[in-house]
Amino acid sequence: xxxxxxxIDFTSNTLVMNYKFHSASQEYGTPENKLVKEILSDFPxxxxxxxxxxxxxxxxxNKRLTYENMEKHISAYENSAELLDVFETVKALSKTAAxxxxxxxxxxxxxxxxxxxxxxxxxEKLTVPPVKVPDIREYKIKKAA
Numbered sequence: 181x182x183x184x185x186x187x188i189d190f191t192s193n194t195l196v197m198n199y200k201f202h203s204a205s206q207e208y209g210t211p212e213n214k215l216v217k218e219i220l221s222d223f224p225x226x227x228x229x230x231x232x233x234x235x236x237x238x239x240x241x242n243k244r245l246t247y248e249n250m251e252k253h254i255s256a257y258e259n260s261a262e263l264l265d266v267f268e269t270v271k272a273l274s275k276t277a278a279x280x281x282x283x284x285x286x287x288x289x290x291x292x293x294x295x296x297x298x299x300x301x302x303x304e305k306l307t308v309p310p311v312k313v314p315d316i317r318e319y320k321i322k323k324a325a
Contacts, residue, residue: 185212188219188226195226215291242285247271250288253295253302258305263291266310273313281289287314 185201188194195216197205205212220226254263270287274280288295291311 186216186219188223193226194229195223196229196231197230199233245285245288247284250284253292256306257308259308263308263310265311266291270313273316276316276321278322283316283319285316286312287311 204210205216253267270284274283277283
């Protein structure tokens with residue numbers, strides 16, 4: 181019944197609809213509109229509840245990991261000029277990938293595996309050697325238009 185976009189819950193006296201079914205039922209003359217009218221005429225005390233889209237159950241591990249934030253993180257290192265050059269190269273190489281952002285974040289996470297933690301300075305210097313740029317052939321390539 182959930183695949184139809186609605187469910188009648190008699191225990192709580194509600195008509196539960198997903199947002200797509202609800203938006204379709206708001207257009208006059210659609211099958212969804214006619215069905216909701218029939219249900220509400222048969223059971224006039226039902227309360228209509230609209231559910232949002234699917235619930236996100238897992239957090240996005242790359243939340244707030246934008247190119248700008250990556251650059252800010254990289255600029256904290258003493259060898260930031262070298263690292264920013266590699267970062268720009270990775271961004272340029274990513275243009276051919278089907279998901280450029282994934283390509284860049286994969287490199288960034290490999291380069292800075294502890295980027296979420298506060299950096300530890302040794303002798304007031306923060307350095308990290310650049311890691312190898314990922315092979316673009318291991319990623320899906322954009323289809324030619």
